[in-house]
Amino acid sequence: MDETNQILRELRAAIQEYDAARAGALAERSLAEGIPQVDSLAAMTEAIREVGEAFGRGDLFLPDLIGAAKALEAALPVLRQAMIDEAERPETRGVVVLGTVLGDVHTIGKGMVSALLTANGFEVHDLGVNVATSDFIAAVRDRQARILAMSALLTSTAVQIGPVVKGLEEAGLRRQVLVAIGGGAVTAELAHALKVDAYHATAPGGVDLIVSMLEDKAEAGLA
């Protein structure tokens, strides 16, 4: 148990010290020691959440956020692969289509949401940045996505979210997919006006919200 705690502590520290190589190695070690992946993921999520919160407060800055995200991304595939390999959890919690809207090339928030959703057992299809409305809609249809997550960092590009929502309605896809939005230019008011399902000001908060909304749906027998 002490050994487990020690590894998880070191994993957290590796992320908060932006040590990608050590984070990857510790993820491997956690598997070798038989630590449940969920526990390792929780430790990593906690670590990056703390960095994100300190960024929000102005105690840490963009290089910290990027460094921690890179360390997280180094450790994630190791755990994710192990999860896929394990027979008892072959299925994912659902398909996510995600991207930054047309005209916008910001990657950081989107990357965090992508990593955290992957960490939570979703199959994430990251369409990248500057994604055209029609590409979002085609991906939701072709991948039979349960979740569509869009990011917009500029007020001039936040206006691209509306057409995607409208396109989903026109394509008859709106009811099958939970639409989540975020990014610096997105506000709760905008989310409300666009009638999207989920909005959060932070990446970890947004992912928690998506997970809890899907659980509620499942409980209500809708999913």
Place this chain on the structure above:
Amino acid sequence: MTGVEPLVSGTLTVLSGACSEVAVGGSGPTVLIGERISPSGRPALAEALLREDLDPIREEARVQVAAGAAVLDVNVAAPGVDEVRLLPMAVRAIQEERDVPLCLDSSRPEALAATLAVTRGRPLVSSVRADEEDLRRMMPLVAAYGTSVIGLTMTTDGIPQTARGRLGLAERIVAAAEAHGISRDRIVIDCLALAVGAERESALVTLEACRLVRSELGVNLVLGVSNVSYGLPARSVLNAAFCTLAIQAGVGSLIVDVARVRPAVLATDLLLARDEWAGRYVGAYKRGLFDIFSQQGGARG
């Protein structure tokens, strides 16, 4: 290479207001384009725009011109704002307030068309990307109104990570403009500053792209500076240093928070022989612009 010939250096891009004129390029002063008339990241301004309250914009115009802005960027894009209606209104309000050339900043050609019809003088149209669709819909507008245009070295696929890649897109923009009869002096290329906090070498790539585009194509350059410091503390310190480096790399106009970077820009212009007899530098000193740097009020400190 698209077979585009370089221009002789010193070609001027001339922008005008009702009676005012500003030249980018050559050996003249670096042109500061005030960035603050934009609702991006400024919820109070976005809210005022939604109410069609243009007073905050008039105020920003006065303050920025007083701070040394030679050109004002005008952007009204915010969720819920009808740019086709509001951008012309904003331009009228600003031009009633101060006579400086404007930079009409919108991604919507309809809004730019409606605004160009009511703008006095020859503004700068901001902006066109290097992809076929954007070039096709924007260039006729620029040609018809005889304005200058900012070309961004990006496409719908994003921003090339290398300086050579950005040069390639600048060549494409120049070729498309010339095909529409828009001469090279009316094209101002933006090699795009990205957050240096996210990618250690991003500012180096931008500066190298600026040097390449300037030397290979001879066009004038503009740079939206403030992105470079996103996510870092004391942003003005970084922005001012980046202005200095950009000017050295051949950038003749900067989109900036003018009041915060002007001391650094005046000093750089002087050092690079763009301020004869140090006239503008000393003038700014006499008006108290450098008081925070010389606490005794004396120049010898």
